[in-house]
Amino acid sequence: MEQLTQDFLRTKKLPHIWCPGCGNGIVTAALVRAIERAGYNQQDVVIVSGIGCSSRAAGYLNFNTLHTTHGRALAFATGLKMARPELKLFVIMGDGDCSAIGGNHFIHAARRNIDLNAVIINNHIYGMTGGQHSPLTPTGMKATTAPGGTLERPFDLLELARGAGATFGARGNAAQPRQLEQLISRAANHKGFSVVEALSQCPIAYGRRNKLGGAVEMLREMKDKAVSVEKASTMDVDELKDKTLSGVIYSVDAPEFSEEYYRSIGKA
Amino acid sequence: MPFEVVSGSQAAAIAVQRVGVDLVAAYPITPQTAIVETLANYDAKGELGCDFVSVESEYSALACCNGAAAAGARVFTATASHGLAYMHEMIHWCSGARLPIVMVNVNRAIGAPWCLDPDQGDSLSQRDTGWMQIYCSGAQEVFDTVLQAYRLSEELLLPCMVVFDGFYISHTYEAVDIPDKEQVSKFIGPSNFKAQVVPGEPGNIQGIIPGEIQHQLVKKRSETMMFAPSLFEELNKSFEKIFGRCYRAVEVVAPIGAKTAIFTAGATAETVRWCLPKMEGTAMIQLRMFRPFPAEQIRSIIEKNNFERIVVIDRNCSVGVGGILAQELKAALYGMSKLPAVHDLILAGGIDLTGEMLGQMVEESDGNVKTGYKWGDELL
Ligand code: SF4
Numbered sequence: 001m002e003q004l005t006q007d008f009l010r011t012k013k014l015p016h017i018w019c020p021g022c023g024n025g026i027v028t029a030a031l032v033r034a035i036e037r038a039g040y041n042q043q044d045v046v047i048v049s050g051i052g053c054s055s056r057a058a059g060y061l062n063f064n065t066l067h068t069t070h071g072r073a074l075a076f077a078t079g080l081k082m083a084r085p086e087l088k089l090f091v092i093m094g095d096g097d098c099s100a101i102g103g104n105h106f107i108h109a110a111r112r113n114i115d116l117n118a119v120i121i122n123n124h125i126y127g128m129t130g131g132q133h134s135p136l137t138p139t140g141m142k143a144t145t146a147p148g149g150t151l152e153r154p155f156d157l158l159e160l161a162r163g164a165g166a167t168f169g170a171r172g173n174a175a176q177p178r179q180l181e182q183l184i185s186r187a188a189n190h191k192g193f194s195v196v197e198a199l200s201q202c203p204i205a206y207g208r209r210n211k212l213g214g215a216v217e218m219l220r221e222m223k224d225k226a227v228s229v230e231k232a233s234t235m236d237v238d239e240l241k242d243k244t245l246s247g248v249i250y251s252v253d254a255p256e257f258s259e260e261y262y263r264s265i266g267k268a
Numbered sequence: 269m270p271f272e273v274v275s276g277s278q279a280a281a282i283a284v285q286r287v288g289v290d291l292v293a294a295y296p297i298t299p300q301t302a303i304v305e306t307l308a309n310y311d312a313k314g315e316l317g318c319d320f321v322s323v324e325s326e327y328s329a330l331a332c333c334n335g336a337a338a339a340g341a342r343v344f345t346a347t348a349s350h351g352l353a354y355m356h357e358m359i360h361w362c363s364g365a366r367l368p369i370v371m372v373n374v375n376r377a378i379g380a381p382w383c384l385d386p387d388q389g390d391s392l393s394q395r396d397t398g399w400m401q402i403y404c405s406g407a408q409e410v411f412d413t414v415l416q417a418y419r420l421s422e423e424l425l426l427p428c429m430v431v432f433d434g435f436y437i438s439h440t441y442e443a444v445d446i447p448d449k450e451q452v453s454k455f456i457g458p459s460n461f462k463a464q465v466v467p468g469e470p471g472n473i474q475g476i477i478p479g480e481i482q483h484q485l486v487k488k489r490s491e492t493m494m495f496a497p498s499l500f501e502e503l504n505k506s507f508e509k510i511f512g513r514c515y516r517a518v519e520v521v522a523p524i525g526a527k528t529a530i531f532t533a534g535a536t537a538e539t540v541r542w543c544l545p546k547m548e549g550t551a552m553i554q555l556r557m558f559r560p561f562p563a564e565q566i567r568s569i570i571e572k573n574n575f576e577r578i579v580v581i582d583r584n585c586s587v588g589v590g591g592i593l594a595q596e597l598k599a600a601l602y603g604m605s606k607l608p609a610v611h612d613l614i615l616a617g618g619i620d621l622t623g624e625m626l627g628q629m630v631e632e633s634d635g636n637v638k639t640g641y642k643w644g645d646e647l648l
Contacts, residue, residue: 051382067382070297070350071325100324101295101354129296130305133322144305145294145322147312152322 008032008042010062017056021215023174023200027121028057030177030198031090034184035063038088045088048077050097053128053202054121057092071102074109077116085258088188090117096126096134099155103135110164113192114257119184120157120195123202131205142209158249161195168194170248174201175223179246186248192256199226199244272446276437279407279444280346280372280430281306283414286452290341290459291319293329298384299434300348300374307344326351330358330371337367338473340463342418345369348434349376349390356394359427363398363489365474368421368461369428370414371399375534375583376434377618385618386433388534389584392558392592398489400428400496401559403533405541407442412507412515413556415456419503422461424492431558433583436535447511454510497562517557518565522573526551528630529573529608531597532581533558536621540581543623550630551575555593563600570601570608577609577633581626585616590641598639609633612641619644 009032018024035045045063049055050073058065068076077091098106098120109116125143126132133143133150136157140149158169168190172180180198187194201207201218212218229247232240274282281303284292292311294304310316319336323329326347333343347355352373362369377387391401400420404410410432417428432438464473477485497517508514521544522529529551530540537554544552553569555562570578582591589595594612601607611633615621625647632642 069379070354096296101326103324126296129298129301132294132296132301132305135324144301145296145308145320147309150322 005032005036008035008062010060013060016060018053019204021201021203022053023123023202023215024054024057024121026174026177027054027119027180027198027200028060030172030180031057031092031119031184032061033181034188035090037181037185038188040088040188044086045090046080047090047092048073048080049092050094050102051128052094052097052126054094055092055097071097071100072105073097074102074105074116074118078109078112078114081114081116081258082261085262089115090119090188093118093120094127095120095122095124095136096132099135099157099160107160107164110161110166110193110195112257113165113167113254115191115259116193117184117187118193118195119198121198121200122157123200123206125202125206127202127205131209143206144209157197158195161193162250165193166195167192167254168248168251170195171197171199171244171246173199173222173226173246175219176226176246183248190251192254270446271443273441274407274444274446275302275439275441276404276407276410276432277302277374277439278306279411280414281310282446283411284344285310285316286447286449287342287415287418287456288449288453288458289318289344291321291333291336291343292316293321293323293332293343293345295323295326295329295347295351297326297348297351299376299438300346300351300372302438303346303372303374326354327358330355330362330369333369333371334358334362334365334367337362337369338365338464340459340461342459343369344371346372346374348374349378352390352394353378356397359394359397359399361474362427364485365464366425366489367427368418368425368459370417370421370430371427372414372430372432374432374434374438383618384434386436386535387584387616387618388431388433389586389592389616391429391431392584393586394429395559395592398426398493399559400424400426400493400557402428402430402557403555404430404432404437405535405537405554406437407440407444409515410437411444411446412511412513415452416500416503416507418456420496420499422459423499424495425461426489426493431534433535445511451510455507493560496560497557497565500557515556517562518569519554519556520551520569520573521554522551523549525549526573527575528577528579528633529553529570529575530579530581530626530630531555531593533593534583536581536583536615539621540626543626546623547627547630553578558596561596561600566597566600567604571604571606574606575608577611577636579629579633580610580612581615581621582612583615585614590614594641609637610639611636613644613647614641615644619648
């Protein structure tokens with residue numbers, strides 16, 4: 001098990017560029033273990049990423065990897081999947097990448113229900129450019145583009161995806177990497193567009209500015225706030241205030257786009 | 269006047285604050301981000317005095333500026349590299365709409381693959397979009413050019429791009445003379461261009477028109493832009509009266525008897541300026557205004573100085589042709605009776621220009637009447 005996971009990494013590219021305490025490495029490791037758990041052949045897996053801190057993960061993963069333009073990872077992945085539907089695609093994006101500049105591609109991938117596994121590392125900030133607020137920055141939190149706290153309201157990414165047609169939505173976090181690994185592997189086994197929102201910490205460009213402490217404090221808070229879907233069903237609205245749901249939030253069956261497409265060929 | 273040590277990016281942002289704009293649209297991209305961050309800080313302290321809109325993409329940033337400028341607002345945005353490329357449709361659109369938008373572009377290479385180093389190809393490749401483009405060689409120039417860009421833009425009703433190199437200028441700190449708002453307002457007062465969207469006067473703007481009318485509009489736009497070099501000269505006279513310094517669309521530094529001139533734009537001009545004292549018989553032509561291309565001024569400089577060889581330093585490459593500045597220069601020289609040879613050094617991607625490279629390039633061009641180009645890595 002250990003050896004295989006190592007094979008999935010481009011160890012020559014390490015050490016990585018992420019800051020000490022960054023959650024990107026934890027999420028990337030969970031992804032690697034999830035791919036292993038899903039039992040895929042290394043040569044069948046393709047990792048597509050956008051640009052930003054999180055998207056650097058593609059460079060460290062020893063599969064066919066495609067590091068694409070800002071926000072467009074899902075559009076590249078759609079082309080790849082349609083050309084080679086047998087491939088297993090994981091699309092790594094950051095919150096700014098996926099939900100701001102890439103928001104359009106995100107909703108349309110969901111609408112088509114194409115079999116892509118989107119893993120969005122949500123650290124609530126544009127990290128690589130130094131801490132600008134993204135559409136997933138909670139209202140009131142500070143960023144270089146909102147020194148007094150952002151007035152904007154964040155998306156609920158999973159509800160956005162569900163509304164657009166995604167058939168699998170799960171939320172995990174960097175403080176609970178085993179659960180995250182399970183969620184990504186369940187997403188991998190789901191046929192259709194699946195979204196895993198991986199909450200993560202950016203102690204440098206987000207934590208520091210918002211006085212959230214270092215990585216340890218941020219991880220602790222993440223863990224304390226996480227409530228499983230099962231447990232949440234026993235809690236009332238007041239108890240759920242300030243909590244984040246974790247686990248598989250929805251999973252439904254619906255026709256998958258690439259399969260439907262190939263089935264339709266010659267029928268027109 | 270108060271000198272402050274600031275980066276090129278900060279100089280741009282402070283200039284925008286001093287001008288007093290109505291709206292800033294912001295989206296982060298390296299190496300531009302410090303500009304919008306500096307403006308966000310002004311905004312947080314209540315010193316920006318305008319709307320600060322943090323948008324979801326570069327495309328939206330320029331669309332937001334378009335909307336606001338159509339309503340008569342003085343606007344600003346900044347971008348770089350892929351951000352500029354992503355705006356491409358809007359860049360055309362804002363010019364066609366005759367809106368006086370000022371945008372800073374900080375040069376950075378365009379992928380694939382990803383690269384952060386300075387390459388001027390991002391903005392030079394937007395040459396046909398109907399924007400004026402001015403290239404700066406240092407932080408003071410950045411500050412001053414932003415002020416001047418608003419004047420140019422609002423008088424001609426054409427958008428203007430102020431361009432400078434990533435890192436070499438954007439992240440380098442220099443002493444910059446930063447006048448206060450009051451002084452700046454002597455040069456540039458409140459905007460007074462006519463709004464296109466006026467409450468109570470409903471109309472359809474930027475709608476569909478037949479090709480014949482579009483033809484007229486393009487002609488008008490093109491003719492209007494041709495006034496920019498002389499207007500630039502004019503407004504630099506009033507700029508000098510207030511601030512004690514001025515610029516030309518094309519600048520020349522020519523020691524007596526120089527037969528070879530180095531022709532370049534942006535930060536490389538500063539490198540060349542520093543190297544010139546050690547390069548006997550060599551002059552420099554610094555191109556500030558790239559659009560419109562000041563062909564007449566360049567020809568007269570070459571004629572007056574009798575330059576026999578021009579060595580162009582191109583921090584870009586139009587793949588399949590060569591350096592863009594060299595192409596533009598050659599087109600401008602067409603029909604001259606004493607045609608200088610044009611040699612081109614291409615630094616595309618992002619390699620440093622050293623004094624040795626310059627020396628070698630000038631030496632190789634010496635006596636060589638054949639026009640040609642060389643790649644930077646061949647001189648390293
Ligand atoms: S800036 Fe934030 S997200 Fe980027 S590597 Fe550093 S800690 Fe991680």
